[in-house]
Amino acid sequence: MQHDEFQTQATLKRVAFALADAAGAAILPHFRATDLQAENKLDGGFDPVTVADRAGEEAMRAILATERPDDGILGEEFENKPSASGLTWVLDPIDGTRGFISGTPTWGVLIAVGDETGPKFGVIDQPYTRERFWGGFGAARWTGPGKDAAAVTRQTDSLDEAVIFTTFPEVGTSEDRAGFERVAAQCKLTRYGMDCYAYALLAAGQIDLVIEAGLNAYDIQAPIAVIEAAGGIVTDWQGNPAHNGGTALAAANPRIHALALELLNQS
Amino acid sequence: MQHDEFQTQATLKRVAFALADAAGAAILPHFRATDLQAENKLDGGFDPVTVADRAGEEAMRAILATERPDDGILGEEFENKPSASGLTWVLDPIDGTRGFISGTPTWGVLIAVGDETGPKFGVIDQPYTRERFWGGFGAARWTGPGKDAAAVTRQTDSLDEAVIFTTFPEVGTSEDRAGFERVAAQCKLTRYGMDCYAYALLAAGQIDLVIEAGLNAYDIQAPIAVIEAAGGIVTDWQGNPAHNGGTALAAANPRIHALALELLNQS
Numbered sequence: 001m002q003h004d005e006f007q008t009q010a011t012l013k014r015v016a017f018a019l020a021d022a023a024g025a026a027i028l029p030h031f032r033a034t035d036l037q038a039e040n041k042l043d044g045g046f047d048p049v050t051v052a053d054r055a056g057e058e059a060m061r062a063i064l065a066t067e068r069p070d071d072g073i074l075g076e077e078f079e080n081k082p083s084a085s086g087l088t089w090v091l092d093p094i095d096g097t098r099g100f101i102s103g104t105p106t107w108g109v110l111i112a113v114g115d116e117t118g119p120k121f122g123v124i125d126q127p128y129t130r131e132r133f134w135g136g137f138g139a140a141r142w143t144g145p146g147k148d149a150a151a152v153t154r155q156t157d158s159l160d161e162a163v164i165f166t167t168f169p170e171v172g173t174s175e176d177r178a179g180f181e182r183v184a185a186q187c188k189l190t191r192y193g194m195d196c197y198a199y200a201l202l203a204a205g206q207i208d209l210v211i212e213a214g215l216n217a218y219d220i221q222a223p224i225a226v227i228e229a230a231g232g233i234v235t236d237w238q239g240n241p242a243h244n245g246g247t248a249l250a251a252a253n254p255r256i257h258a259l260a261l262e263l264l265n266q267s
Numbered sequence: 268m269q270h271d272e273f274q275t276q277a278t279l280k281r282v283a284f285a286l287a288d289a290a291g292a293a294i295l296p297h298f299r300a301t302d303l304q305a306e307n308k309l310d311g312g313f314d315p316v317t318v319a320d321r322a323g324e325e326a327m328r329a330i331l332a333t334e335r336p337d338d339g340i341l342g343e344e345f346e347n348k349p350s351a352s353g354l355t356w357v358l359d360p361i362d363g364t365r366g367f368i369s370g371t372p373t374w375g376v377l378i379a380v381g382d383e384t385g386p387k388f389g390v391i392d393q394p395y396t397r398e399r400f401w402g403g404f405g406a407a408r409w410t411g412p413g414k415d416a417a418a419v420t421r422q423t424d425s426l427d428e429a430v431i432f433t434t435f436p437e438v439g440t441s442e443d444r445a446g447f448e449r450v451a452a453q454c455k456l457t458r459y460g461m462d463c464y465a466y467a468l469l470a471a472g473q474i475d476l477v478i479e480a481g482l483n484a485y486d487i488q489a490p491i492a493v494i495e496a497a498g499g500i501v502t503d504w505q506g507n508p509a510h511n512g513g514t515a516l517a518a519a520n521p522r523i524h525a526l527a528l529e530l531l532n533q534s
Contacts, residue, residue: 032414032473102430102458103473105372105396128412129372129396145395147299163369191369193460206299206370 024127056093096195112221122225135229165198199223291394323360363462379488389492402496466490
């Protein structure tokens with residue numbers, strides 16, 4: 001690796017952590033506040049935007065304006081900023097707003113930086129539990145209460161030994177759900193309702209599969225970076241790159257990924 | 268209140284917290300360990316017992332043997348101990364073993380003390396996030412990272428403003444589930460997969476309803492004590508006392524409880 005490239009990677013990692021710190025500080029005062037204002041973003045669907053969501057993204061954009069003025073920004077809450085450097089930051093201040101408004105510490109701040117080929121580095125941060133899962137540039141780690149460990153995915157070889165997570169039945173069409181159910185029926189244990197926290201657990205070697213649909217790029221880029229750096233694999237349900245959103249099949253290793261992919265595509 | 272009764276209450280509260288501390292210390296080294304041994308307790312069902320579960324209950328029983336030798340013990344993992352004092356401790360070292368083995372901090376240590384009429388004092392403790400929700404003897408509070416607050420349930424008056432949690436679809440019969448679905452269909456937001464943590468959130472004023480079936484006494488006594496001390500109400504699906512297990516309808520206040528109870532009993 002050239003010295004310049006090493007310097008750039010160190011800078012991007014430092015800035016990513018600064019973004020996570022700033023977003024957490026902006027968001028936490030609103031978590032479990034009793035006066036939380038939520039509004040419906042989509043007619044007919046429950047997709048609340050909170051004051052906290054906007055405050056978190058504003059805090060991150062303020063840092064990027066100073067530290068990385070030439071990089072682009074793709075964020076959930078505000079307008080896209082085109083990239084002049086070739087690099088773009090992909091930000092979701094609160095992934096899992098349903099969890100956030102119901103008080104569960106399963107939401108997270110998602111931060112990724114990369115280019116049109118996908119994320120190079122990502123962070124999944126849970127500021128309330130003080131957990132941070134990060135990966136890219138050849139390393140993956142997680143820190144939490146009393147923990148600081150390499151993030152390494154599992155080597156599970158068969159679905160009947162696998163633990164699978166999803167946001168179904170809350171998210172996705174009935175046809176999507178049927179695909180998920182074909183895989184889940186073969187797994188040892190299916191769990192629900194974890195938002196982005198499930199991807200963090202996959203990267204940290206706790207679970208084997210996450211299957212989701214209806215994703216935006218900012219929902220999945222940070223998970224892709226962390227999971228792939230930890231040894232896992234993330235694609236869409238056709239086995240193609242998932243970093244532009246849509247469906248996602250995240251797996252602890254290529255073998256369990258292949259088994260799940262085959263079942264997703266039966267019908 | 269007589270002086271003796273006040274003394275007894277202070278002792279029971281102190282012992283309950285000592286049990287929670289000891290159980291947490293015994294269990295935490297096993298949480299997210301990669302060599303966790305889980306075995307199936309029930310044929311055909313997934314109800315893992317872990318080394319951690321047993322270590323947690325043993326740690327609590329050791330304290331009770333010294334501090335409260337005349338009290339009874341009803342614990343998940345070991346034989347019942349009859350009460351000579353009229354008081355019984357009801358212990359579940361890890362409520363939410365599915366969550367525990369998949370790395371989510373949604374399991375909890377459940378501790379209640381009471382008599383045949385029900386629990387008098389209870390603790391829901393999450394040692395990894397360092398959160399403790401407790402209630403009884405005229406008070407209810409919760410502590411967590413950066414938090415120390417009265418636990419006060421919500422005053423939600425209508426189901427269309429309510430957030431409901433359940434362990435369905437993981438637990439319960441299809442008939443039970445239909446009852447839950449009638450209520451959930453009227454609610455603003457339904458969430459899954461939180462184990463005992465949902466009861467803690469209800470007590471802390473974050474959500475409005477928890478509906479479950481297939482419970483044991485040790486699953487529900489601590490939640491009853493904490494929620495009722497915080498202003499909520501817990502009954503079975505017929506509106507009767509729930510402390511012996513079976514079904515549970517936990518609600519933030521009597522009005523939302525009545526609305527949910529009516530829907531549960533339509534068919």
